[in-house]
Amino acid sequence: MVRKTLASATFALALAAGSAGAHAEDAPKTFTIGAHMPLTGTLARSGQAFDEGMQVAVKMCNAISPKYKVKVEVIDDESTPAKAVSAVEKLASSGAVAIIGGYGSNIVGPASDASDKLGKTYITAGAVSDELTARGLKTFFRINNNAGYERGIATLLTDLKPKSVSIIASTKEAPALLAAGLDKDLTAAGIKVTVHKFDPAITDFKPIINKIKLQDKPDIIMMSAYENDYVGIIRAAKVLKPNVKLIVGTWSLATPKMYTEFPDLMGNVVGTSFLPFPVEVKSEEGQTFAKLYKEMYKKDIEYLSTLSFVETMVLCDGIFRAAEAGTLESGGLSDEMRKTDRDSLLGRIQFDQTGDNPNFSLSMGQHRDGKIVLVSPKSAATGEIVYPGLPW
Amino acid sequence: MSHSASHPAAGSPAGSSTARGIALGAGLLVLALVPLMVGASPYMLGLLISALILAGLALSWALLGNLGGMVSFGHAAFFGVGAYASALLAARLNVPVLLAIPIGGLFATLSSLAMLPALRLSGPYFALAILAYAQIFRILATELDWLTGGAAGLQRFPSLPTVFGLDLSERAGSYVLVLACVVLFALVYVVIRRSHVGTALRAIAESEDATRVVGVNATVLKTWMLLLSAFIAGVFGALNAHIIGFLEPDYAFSGIWSVMPIIAAVFGGYRTVLGPIVGAVVIYLFDQVVAKSLIPVGHQILLGIVLAVMVLVAPNGLSGLVARLFPRSEKHHAEA
DSSP: OHHHHHHHHHHHHHHHHHHHHHHHHHSOEEEEEEEEEOOSSTTHHHHHHHHHHHHHHHHHHHHHOSSEEEEEEEEEOTTOHHHHHHHHHHHHHTTOSEEEOOSSHHHHHHHHHHHHHTTOEEEESSOOOHHHHTTOOSSEEESOOHHHHHHHHHHHHHHHOOSEEEEEEESSHHHHHHHHHHHHHHHHTTOEEEEEEEOTTOOOOHHHHHHIIIIIOOSEEEEESOHHHHHHHHHHHHHHOOSOSEEEOOTTTSSHHHHHHOHHHHTTOEEEESSOBSOOOOSHHHHHHHHHHHHHHSSOOOHHHHHHHHHHHHHHHHHHHHHHHTOTTTTOHHHHHHTOEEOOTTSOEEOOTTSOOTTOOOEEEEEETTEEEEEESGGGOSSOOOSSBOOO | OOHHHHOTTOHHHHHHHHHHHHHHHHHHHHHHHHHHHTTOOHHHHHHHHHHHHHHHHHHHHHHHHHTSOOOOSOHHHHHHHHHHHHHHHHHHSOOOHHHHHHHHHHHHHHHHHTTGGGGGOOHHHHHHHHHHHHHHHHHHHHHOHHHHOGGGOBOOOOOOOEETTEETTSHHHHHHHHHHHHHHHHHHHHHHHHSHHHHHHHHHHHOHHHHHHTTOOHHHHHHHHHHHHHHHHHHHHHHHHHHHOOBOHHHHTOTHHHHHHHHHHHHHOTTSSHHHHHHHHHHHHIIIIIIHHHOSSSTHHHHHHHHHHHHHHOTTHHHHHHHHHSOOOHHHHHHO
C-alpha cells in the first residue's frame, strides 16, 4: 500500500515538474528596465509626466511581444545627482538590463556615468546639454537634444523675417543653452537679437518687459524658460503691452494644459510641439499610445509623456532584438541600440556614434481658442500662422 | 560646558572620558570599515559615501556652532566654492586632484574672509547674513560663465586618481578617502576642543562679554573657527564634486548643503564631536534605506516625523539620548 502510494506520488510529482518545466519553457522571458525619475523635489511634475509615458510604452511593448516581456522598476531620484547615481547602482544590482534616465543634465550626467561604469545601456529624453554626448560614453543614448529645439524655433523665426527679436532667458542650464544657440543662429540670419537673462527665482517680469518695450522694440519676444516663467512673462507683457507681433516660447508651452489653466494668456502664443490639438496622430503606434494614455490617465497625451513613451519604445525594441540575437546578457544592447532606425511620434530615430539622435527636430504649435495648430515647419504645418497675433 | 571642563582638577574622570572617547571612536572606525570587509555593493557604498560627505559638512557646521558660537545657514557657500575651485583647478590648470581638493578648501577659506564683517553680528542676524552670502556665491557661479560654465555647469573634469593601486574613483576607494577625511577632521576638532583655545571658545559661546572681560580676544578666535569651518566644508564640497563628476550652481550652492548639516548635527547632538557624524550617517541611511523602502515616493515625511520626535524626546540629540539612557555612575567615576 505504502509502495503504491509512493509510486503514485512520484508519478504525480514528475507530472507536475514536467508540466512546470514545459510551462517555464513557454512562458515569455521578462526583462527589468530600471528608471530613475524625479518624482519628488523641484522637478517632480516633469518626473510624473515621464513616468506616465513610460508606463504606457511598457504596456504596449508587452502587448506586441509574445516571446519577451519587460517590466519597469522606477526609483525616485529626488532631483538630486547623488541619489540618481545611487538609484542606478541599486537598479543595476537588482538585475536591470538597461536604465531610463531622469530629467535635467545635472542628474543625467552623473547617473549615466555610473551606468556606463556598470556596463548598462542608458537612454534619456530629459537632458539636452551638448557636454553629455561629448564624453564618448558607449552606453549613452538620447532621443532629443538642444540642436533640435534650436532648429525648430530658428526655422519659425527666420521664416517670419522679423527685424529684431528679444530673448528672455532663464539662467537655468537648458534655457540658457538654447538662448545662446538662438542668439547665434538668428544673428547669422541678419536678425538683431537682444538677450535678457533672468534668475529663475524672480517672478516679476515687468522690469524686463519694460526694457524690451522702451529699448529693444522688437517684432518678436522669445521666451527660453519654463512654465511658471512663461506665465509671469506673458502676464507682465499683457499689462505693459509692448508693440510686438508675436510671443514665442519653448517646451511645455503649446500644450492643452497651459490653455486650460491660463486661457487668457495663451491666445496666439507659439511653442514647440509634436502634435496638434485635438490630437491628430497618423501612425498606428501613435494612435494606440493616445488611446491607452487616455484610458490610463484620463487625459490627452502630454509633451513630456510623449518623449518618455518614445524613448521607452526605442529601448524595448533594442532589448527584444538583443535578446533574440542572444547578446543581451553579454553587453550587446548598446550595439543593438546603435542600429536603431525607426519612425516615431518625434520623427525618425537613429543614433550616431555619440549616442545622439541627429534627426531630432520639433514643430511649432500656436494656441488658437483651445486648439493647437502646427504652424512650422511648412512640411508639418496643419494651418497658417496668425502673425501678428498676441494674447491681448 | 563639558563635564571635564567643569572639573579640571578631577584627573581621573577626565582620563576616563578620554579613554572612553578613544574606545568609542576606534569602535566606530572599525564599524565604518565593515562594509569594505564584507564587500558591500556599489549601491551601499555610494549611500555611505553620500552620508559621510554630509557627516563632514555637519562636523564643519557643528565646529562653528559649538566652538565659535555661530549658527550658520550658509555652509552651502563654502561647500560650493570648494567644489568649483577644485574642479576648475584640476580641469583648467591640470592640478593633481588630490592637491586640488585641499586647495579647494583654501579657496573656501578665502571666501569666508568676505564674511568677517558678519562676525560682529550674533544670533539670527549672523545666520541671515551668512545665508545671503551663499546666494551671492550661487549667482556669481551662474554669471561668471567664462570661468564656471554658467548655468550649464561643468561636466568634464578629472575624477579621483589611483593611488598605490587603489582606484579612488571606484566606490571602495572613494569610501576610504572620504572616511579618512572625516576621521582626520574629527581628530582636528577633538584637539582644538581639548586645547586652551577650545576652552576659551566654549566660554565665548556661553558668554562672549564675560570672556572679553577676562582678556580673551573673541573676534580673533571666532575668525579662526570660521576659517577652519569653511576649509572643512570646502574640502568636502571638492570631494563630492570629484566623486559625482558634475557641477552646476544650483547643485553646488543648493540650500540642501546648508540645511542638511544642521539637521544631522542637531539629530546627532552638535555639542559633541561624534554627534554630527553619527547623526548624518543615521539620518541619511534611515531616509534612503528604511524610509524609501517603506514609502518610495514621499519618504521624507518619515524622516520629518523621526526628527520631530527626536527633538521633542532628546533635544540634545542622539548623544544626549545615549548619555541619558546609560548614565555614568558616580561609583564608576570614583573608581576611575
